[in-house]
Amino acid sequence: MxxxxxxxxxxxxxxxxxxxxxxxxxxxxxxxxxxxGKGRIYTYTTIHISSPDYQHLAPFNVVLVELENGLKLTGRMKEEVTINDTVELKAKENGAYIFQKAFT
Ligand SMILES: [Zn+2]
Structure with missing residues (x-):
């Protein structure tokens, strides 16, 4: 996306x-x-205990994605990831960017 x-x-x-x-x-x-909206995981952290508004989503990853054009975009992912994984933008929900793994 x-x-x-x-x-x-x-x-x-x-x-x-x-x-x-x-x-x-x-x-x-x-x-x-x-x-x-495609790039690679620059860094990430896994959130196990969230604020009440997002606790129903935990555990989830907050990812910093370096896009192919050099921009860095912070988003959220449910899937397990590691640094350098290729990901793509899946959606924008309530102002948050949601990424998913991309298969090239
Ligand atoms: Zn300028």
């Missing part, structure tokens, strides 16, 4: 969230850009 990132209109630097200023060139104009 692809998702919407933000790109600086001057230097094309990509962000996962809107910024006030581009840290690369200090421009304040951005445009939305659809990017491929």
């Amino acid at each position: 692809d998702f919407i990132a933000y790109a600086c209109s001057d230097c094309s630097h990509l962000f996962t969230q809107k910024k006030y200023l581009c840290p690369n060139c200090r421009n304040d104009h951005f445009y939305e850009k659809e990017v491929v």
Whole structure:
């Protein structure tokens, strides 16, 4: 699944969230850009005891995924993972990115 990132209109630097200023060139104009939600596990942690709102999901992994374009995106996964596993964006639920293992 692809998702919407933000790109600086001057230097094309990509962000996962809107910024006030581009840290690369200090421009304040951005445009939305659809990017491929596929990458590899950069790091992760397994949550066994969560806040009450998410306890029904535990245990789950909070993953930091380095996408193919270099962006890093934090998300959640139910499946077991390890560093460097290839994953893809499956859904966006209540503002959270949900990843799943990708088979290439
Ligand atoms: Zn810029």
